[in-house]
Each structure stands twice: as C-alpha cells, then as structure tokens.
Amino acid sequence: MLLATLLVAGSFIASAALAKVLNPYSLTLLRFVCSVVILAPFIFLQPAMRARIHSVLPRALIISFFFSAFFVCMFEALKTTSALNTAAIYTLVPLITAVISRLVLREQLAIPRVAIYLLGAAGACWVIFTGQSAGVVSLTLKQGDLIFLGGAVLMACYAVSMKLLYRNDEMILLVFAILLGGCIWMSLALMLTGNAPHWQLLDGTAIYQMAYLVLGATIGTVYLFQRTIVALGPSRVNAYIYLNPACVALLALVIDDESIALTVLPGIIATVLATMLLQRRGPGAR
Secondary structure, X not given: OHHHHHHHXXXXXXXXXXXXXXXXXXXXXXXXXXXXXXXXXXXXXXXXXXXXXXXXXXXXXXXXXXXXXXXXXXXXXXOOOOHHHHHHHHOOHHHHHHHHHXXXXXXXXXXXXXXXXXXXXXXXXXXHOOOOHXXXXXXXXXXXXXHHXXXXXXXXXXHHHHHHOOOOOOHHHHHHHHHHHHHHHHHHHHHHXXXXXXXXXXXXXXXXXXXXXXXXXXXXXXXXXXXXXXXXOHHHHHHHHHHHHHHHHHHHHHHHOOOOOHHHHHHHHHXXXXXXXXXXXXOOXX
C-alpha cells in the first residue's frame, strides 16, 4: 500500500501536466485503453483465463462503474470548484468507506476509530493548506464541492465493491476486466459529452507522462489495490489516502526540487500516525 500510495501521488503530478493537453474524459479513456492493450496478451494467450472473461466481466463492470464515475464527478466538480477544495473533501473517503464497510461488510466502526479518521483528515488538510488555518476557514461549499462529495462516496463504493465482488479470481484477469469495464464507461462518457479523443496531441514529455499513468498509476495501482483490499479490507487500505498530500509534497521535492515548508510537518506526522493506528484490527474486523 505504501508503494501504491507513492504511485498515486506521482499521478497527480503527471495528470496536472497532461490535463493541459487532453480533456479529462479522453485522458482517462486513453489510460484504460493502453492498459488493456498491454494486459491483453497475458489474458488471451492463456485459454483458461480467456474462457473466464465472460464470467468475470459482469462483476468487473460494477467495480469499474464506481471507479470511472468517480473520475466523471471529479472532472465535473473542477469546473466550479478548486483543486484545494476537492483535495480537502477527498480526505473524507476513508471515513465514508468505513461507514459503508460497516453496513455492507459488517466491519467494526468504534468511536475511537472515528476519532482517528478525523485526525487523519485534519492532518491531511493541514498539509494541503500548508498549515494556514485561514485556508480551512475560507473553505466554502460550492456546487462542484457537492458533486465531488458524491464522487468521494463513489470512491468508497469502489473499494467496498472490490472486496465484496472478489471470487478468488486470478488477480491479473480481474484487473484486466476492471480496466476493460473502465474503457466501456469512459467511452460512454465521451459520447454523452460530445468530446473527441484528440490523442494525436500527445507528444514529447507528455508521452512519458502518459506511460507513467498507464504502467504505474493505472495497471500498477489497480493491481496493488485489488490485492491489498482482499487481504486487508477496504477500510484499512483507504486509510493510506491520508498520506497522499505528504507523498505529493515528497515527490515534488525529489522531481521538481520544490521545498517542503516546515509548517506542514505537524500535518504529516498526524497523517502518518492516523494511518498506522488504522492498520490495527479491532474485534470483528475483516
């Protein structure tokens, strides 16, 4: 999960640059299409896996619906709200996941754990707003914020559905089916919005950034999330979301030589502490 969190953090940096080249729906569809093309030989050259695609795909379509719909909500939300607002709202995903897991998977949700979720959200917001309380106070809900709050619920449903719909499938087959489902949903999104792909606009550095999104941030993270959610459960896995702002800051330091302000250190400490505490299994947890 630490590796997956670093890969996701890197995708924020790559996506920020690519968003200036392609529209979000086209960008996401290209990620899915390239990933499916790369994985296809590993599936279709094995008769046993090829024969099981039809049985796995219906469940994968449900999982990928939540995954794809989250991106649609995010892109739509960013039309009327800021990246800071969405980043702050995203820290609610672990708590929402825990509530849904309690209802669907019967995972324990005790008051002390709720307090840890709030600690993690507060620490992540501290990093996002670089320790400036004025930024948190000025956070007002817009239409886009409400849309992204729906997206946060969809992301939580994505994690829970991965656990709920897993049937001892070969992991690579399930990942392939989820990404194939993503292609279907994002193609529908492109048609409904009337956008053209314009993939020919990618060149130079953008090609390398897209390669990272495909190999690391799409194939790599979906595979790692599927394995870890089955082993750890969605609540413990989504707790690592609190580390995303700190990982983005760390990668920005390494890649772009952007300094990390000392004022964000308390927030980083709080997010690390919350993530570690949430890895402890309580009685009745799965």
